[in-house]
Amino acid sequence: MKDRLPGAIVKGISSAGILVMLFILYFLFREGLPVLRSVTLKELFLGDLWYPAENPPVLGMFPLIAATLAVTGLSCLLAVPFSLLIAVFVSETAPRPIREFLKPILELLGFFPSIVLGFIGMVVLAPWLQETFDMLSGLNLFNASLLLGILTVPVVSSLAEEALGAVPQDLRDASYALGATRWETTRKVVIPSALPGILSASLLGIMRAMGETMVVLMAAGGAAIIPLSVFDPVRPLTSTIAAEMGETPVGSPHYAALFFGGVILLVMTLTVNLLSAWIEKKGKMVR
Amino acid sequence: MRKTAAVLAGIAILSLSGMAFGAEIVMNGSTTVLPIAQAAAEKYMAANEGVKISVSGGGSGNGIKAIIDGTTDIANSSRFIKQDEVKAAVEKGTYPVPFAVAMDALLPIVHPDNPVKDLSIDQLRAIYSGKITSWKDVGGEDKPIAVVGRDTSSGTYETWQEIILKKERVSPRALIVASSGAMLTTVAKNKYAIGYDGIGYINDTVKPLMVNGKKGSAETALDGSYPIARFLYMFTKGWPTGEIMKFMNYMLGDEGQKVVVSTGFVPLRILK
Numbered sequence: 006m007k008d009r010l011p012g013a014i015v016k017g018i019s020s021a022g023i024l025v026m027l028f029i030l031y032f033l034f035r036e037g038l039p040v041l042r043s044v045t046l047k048e049l050f051l052g053d054l055w056y057p058a059e060n061p062p063v064l065g066m067f068p069l070i071a072a073t074l075a076v077t078g079l080s081c082l083l084a085v086p087f088s089l090l091i092a093v094f095v096s097e098t099a100p101r102p103i104r105e106f107l108k109p110i111l112e113l114l115g116f117f118p119s120i121v122l123g124f125i126g127m128v129v130l131a132p133w134l135q136e137t138f139d140m141l142s143g144l145n146l147f148n149a150s151l152l153l154g155i156l157t158v159p160v161v162s163s164l165a166e167e168a169l170g171a172v173p174q175d176l177r178d179a180s181y182a183l184g185a186t187r188w189e190t191t192r193k194v195v196i197p198s199a200l201p202g203i204l205s206a207s208l209l210g211i212m213r214a215m216g217e218t219m220v221v222l223m224a225a226g227g228a229a230i231i232p233l234s235v236f237d238p239v240r241p242l243t244s245t246i247a248a249e250m251g252e253t254p255v256g257s258p259h260y261a262a263l264f265f266g267g268v269i270l271l272v273m274t275l276t277v278n279l280l281s282a283w284i285e286k287k288g289k290m291v292r
Numbered sequence: 293m294r295k296t297a298a299v300l301a302g303i304a305i306l307s308l309s310g311m312a313f314g315a316e317i318v319m320n321g322s323t324t325v326l327p328i329a330q331a332a333a334e335k336y337m338a339a340n341e342g343v344k345i346s347v348s349g350g351g352s353g354n355g356i357k358a359i360i361d362g363t364t365d366i367a368n369s370s371r372f373i374k375q376d377e378v379k380a381a382v383e384k385g386t387y388p389v390p391f392a393v394a395m396d397a398l399l400p401i402v403h404p405d406n407p408v409k410d411l412s413i414d415q416l417r418a419i420y421s422g423k424i425t426s427w428k429d430v431g432g433e434d435k436p437i438a439v440v441g442r443d444t445s446s447g448t449y450e451t452w453q454e455i456i457l458k459k460e461r462v463s464p465r466a467l468i469v470a471s472s473g474a475m476l477t478t479v480a481k482n483k484y485a486i487g488y489d490g491i492g493y494i495n496d497t498v499k500p501l502m503v504n505g506k507k508g509s510a511e512t513a514l515d516g517s518y519p520i521a522r523f524l525y526m527f528t529k530g531w532p533t534g535e536i537m538k539f540m541n542y543m544l545g546d547e548g549q550k551v552v553v554s555t556g557f558v559p560l561r562i563l564k
Binding site (some may be wrong): 049055057058068127130131135142143144222226227228230238247249251253254255256257261 | 318356376377444450461464466
């Protein structure tokens with residue numbers, strides 16, 4: 006009995022966590038699905054006009070979904086190569102004192118409050134972009150992606166660094182013993198064997214960018230259009246939900262549509278998450 | 293969620309402490325009315341010992357919902373109650389009573405360097421619906437117009453939609469910002485921008501425009517000559533009684549109306 010007690014407690018607590026998750030899921034679907042009473046799935050996913058306050062509301066979420074994908078994609082394009090370079094530097098080439106100095110800093114940067122970054126984007130970066138390139142507005146896809154990239158770098162680089170660090174020293178030693186240089190060892194031995202970890206780190210970074218709200222709310226411009234240039238203003242799902250939820254009559258189609266937007270986001274992040282788990286599993290099997 | 297929690301906590305405290313510590317009033321709703329409500333609550337609490345007023349801003353819709361659900365005593369709203377909300381209230385058996393407590397005037401704003409001074413309602417409509425895209429067409433430089441609007445569920449947007457755009461849709465290319473403060477920053481930092489904001493928010497960082505040749509001010513809003521003005525409301529749960537009635541009387545009296553002026557809004561009457 007005594008032995009079982011700790012196990013039972015742990016089980017209880019963890020199943021409570023799962024229960025909360027299930028409850029959130031149930032709640033999202035319960036509030037979101039009624040939107041299908043006022044629009045069809047096709048209109049919701051492929052409609053390109055978002056006028057939720059009209060009567061009847063026009064609830065085309067395609068520009069919002071496109072914006073989420075565009076912002077996430079561009080930010081990862083900017084951030085992932087950079088984070089991987091940092092990870093390789095910290096893990097493979099940096100001398101020990103520098104590594105011990107950089108690692109905690111990277112991890113701390115991961116907790117940088119996004120609203121501060123959003124504010125910088127709005128007050129500093131946007132006017133600068135607008136003045137320098139004489140564009141219509143500095144609040145656009147590029148601005149938001151750059152800021153999201155800054156948020157993603159610490160996450161991806163510290164996780165990728167861990168993946169690189171987990172490569173057994175024996176492999177490195179074997180490579181050196183064969184006469185390979187450090188660069189060759191890093192490129193041909195360490196990175197390939199840490200690849201699943203690096204990929205899943207990148208995917209976690211993508212998830213971080215996808216779910217980010219404050220930065221895109223403040224810096225992305227908020228126009229619900231399908232972006233055709235990186236300097237177009239966009240309105241991702243997250244900022245739409247954040248901006249509109251407060252003043253929406255509860256139970257209206259608009260309210261349900263915002264929750265449905267939450268469901269779409271959940272499905273998107275879940276897909277990325279499962280992909281990352283799958284890659285990690287695959288990687289373990291190879292190793 | 294936190295706001296709901298705060299309101300719930302407020303109710304919990306109210307029901308626990310009861311009348312022993314005097315009355316407690318919970319206010320929720322529009323962020324536009326928030327500065328008025330907050331300042332009035334502070335002054336009222338200072339004058340009436342033992343009364344506690346907690347004010348939070350979650351948007352007009354949330355405030356009216358809280359009145360319907362009975363989780364707040366006073367709902368602040370920058371718009372009148374909607375038909376659906378009246379229906380919901382009737383179903384729940386509550387009776388929200390509106391009080392106009394102040395007026396808000398919306399002013400079109402541009403960057404201080406913009407030479408344009410005056411726009412008609414029709415020109416504003418054409419700009420916001422995307423038919424006019426260059427400042428040249430309204431007497432300015434040959435530069436594109438960066439249209440900045442508010443998110444479609446804010447009370448400010450609704451007023452603008454009703455008075456300026458009427459049946460037209462705001463161009464999907466318009467930039468959308470989520471608050472009055474963000475609107476000000478966005479327009480102040482972009483020399484091509486046009487936006488709109490409540491008179492109480494406007495400062496020297498932007499240039500307000502005249503509308504149909506009328507300068508937006510307290511006087512022109514009150515005498516009805518300035519076209520973009522609206523009433524701000526407080527809704528009570530049924531006809532107010534007790535401490536809530538006293539507070540509403542204070543709000544509508546000269547003292548409360550002075551608070552309205554001090555927060556940059558337009559009082560219901562010109563005060564001596």
